[in-house]
Amino acid sequence: MIELNKIYNEDCLVGLKKIPDKSVNLIAIDPPYNIGKADWDLICKLIGKYDYKLLLNKYMKSRYIFNNQNLPSVWQHEPIKQNGHTTPKPIEILKNIILTSSNEGDTILDCFMGSGSTAIACIYTNRNYIGFELNKNYYTIAKNRIDTCLENNKLHIN
Numbered sequence: 719m720i721e722l723n724k725i726y727n728e729d730c731l732v733g734l735k736k737i738p739d740k741s742v743n744l745i746a747i748d749p750p751y752n753i754g755k756a757d758w759d760l761i762c763k764l765i766g767k768y769d770y771k772l773l774l775n776k777y778m779k780s781r782y783i784f785n786n787q788n789l790p791s792v793w794q795h796e797p798i799k800q801n802g803h804t805t806p807k808p809i810e811i812l813k814n815i816i817l818t819s820s821n822e823g824d825t826i827l828d829c830f831m832g833s834g835s836t837a838i839a840c841i842y843t844n845r846n847y848i849g850f851e852l853n854k855n856y857y858t859i860a861k862n863r864i865d866t867c868l869e870n871n872k873l874h875i876n
């Protein structure tokens with residue numbers, strides 16, 4: 719059984735099968751840049767019954783939660799400091815996504831945690847997370863960042 723607030727060092731295509739139905743409120747992913755359509759179709763099949771086009775169509779027609787914060791259409795952020803991952807994302811952007819599309823106490827899934835930015839954004843916004851990261855080195859970086867975040871409760875971690 720999958721535990722909440724934990725990153726698993728495993729292929730998400732394996733890990734996703736262990737997540738019980740209807741236990742995730744929001745999927746927030748930053749997939750590897752070379753992902754192809756065939757991979758998307760497989761991930762969509764594992765996540766639900768939709769293929770990618772149907773999922774996109776459904777998403778366009780209905781958003782379940784949108785906590786409007788009068789956000790502009792383009793969010794500008796400073797590039798973040800390198801943390802050992804090649805493509806880390808700013809925590810503030812992830813916090814915005816999570817705050818606008820989920821509620822406190824919800825569970826957020828990130829299949830491609832990288833250096834753990836989504837997990838840290840979840841800690842700051844009082845959400846639970848489930849994460850997967852295939853690369854052992856990135857998994858260790860993520861784990862260390864999360865431990866530091868929980869220990870220091872710092873407001874700015876990059």
Ligand SMILES: C[S@@+](CC[C@H](N)C(=O)[O-])C[C@H]1O[C@@H](n2cnc3c(N)ncnc32)[C@H](O)[C@@H]1O
Pocket residue numbers: 728729730731748749750751803805806807808829830831832833834835836850851852853856
């Ligand atoms: C674009 S990066 C995510 C960066 C992350 N948002 C951050 O801020 O650090 C995508 C990550 O997906 C991981 N990955 C690729 N294929 C995967 C798979 N099948 N299962 C789990 N992780 C995978 C890569 O190792 C990489 O770290």
